[in-house]
Amino acid sequence: MKLKNLSFLLFFITFNCFSQSIETLKTSAQKLYEANFLMDFEAIANLSYPPMVTNIGKEILLEKTELHYENEAYRLRYQLQSVPLQYAPIKKINEKSFCIITIRIPKRYFFEAKLTSEQAAEKKVWLQEVNSTKDVTFEPNRNSFNVKKMSTYLAVFDETTDGKWKFFNFDNPEQLTAFQSIFDENVKTALGLNK
Template sequence: MKKYLSLLLLLSFATFSQSKEALQTATKKLYDANFLMDFEVIKQLTYPKVYEAMGETAFLEQLENDFQNSEYRMRYQVENVPFIFSEIKIIDGKTFCVVRFRNPKRYLFENKLNAAQIATKKTWLQAKENTQNVTFEAARNSFTVRSASRYVAIFDLETVGEWKFFNIDDAFQLATFRALFDESIGNKIGI
């Protein structure tokens, strides 16, 4: 009996370790895809229900518009960041983990901003990025935004044995998460 119990514990630990290692790898891959603006990889790592309703093409177009449009270009500034992983929790047969990291971004505006526009854009970025740490750089006609970002990683039947993510910084993805999962799940994982 002790041998059976020891084997079961060893297998559980090995499975958990592989799952955590896979989570770390997938998180890095998602961040790198955002840094490199590889929208197809971002889509592949996004929880499928996020883009099913709008369609894959519309999702990819929205991603591209978020990073670059006729008004501004947004870029991640740091290639490698340390990730902080919450405890992995199994709730209702689904596995969740919240990933936090510091994520400095630069918003470069295409047209020269005047004082009123600078104030308006700063307020908009503070709300959009959920931070007060927004600095205008006149020489670059850009804002540097320093904020903390969050992904919710999920491993369930929808993800076909892989970790997939919600980018909780994105209002649409946060709303989709809240529509798909009970409020108690969000509370249990700290969202």
């Protein structure tokens, strides 16, 4: 009887911890998406994976993230404040937990200088390449492009994250490069991210 009760208690504790982990993951991932929507660069840095922030440098990360959204050529905006996030199963690798999150994000690139039809055609090809999507539409009246793409966040929970889920946003080239340099091939292979 005691063994049965002990088994039930162990199952309950494991299930409760796993449920809390999933819920905290979902809450944190939603906060990261919203920080990107609001262009809250400080919140983005705070939700980012700490070793990546250290490697890049927080000030450089903030600067590069801001340039990703606003620069002399264009302004980038997420079009929807809330979108469904798709969560892969959490994987435990070398005492670290990982979860790949995919999101279909509609974005808009507003170009500062009026684009000619030739420039618009060039920018369309460029946006298709950098966003890995063919779904790019130019809107001449707004001098902007509507881009629909699949984006990937990688959530990590380990000894460096202070008991919280922290993230990489693979839309950001610096963060993707940092992920490639921080984690070894075993992790990349196990997650299916060894490109």
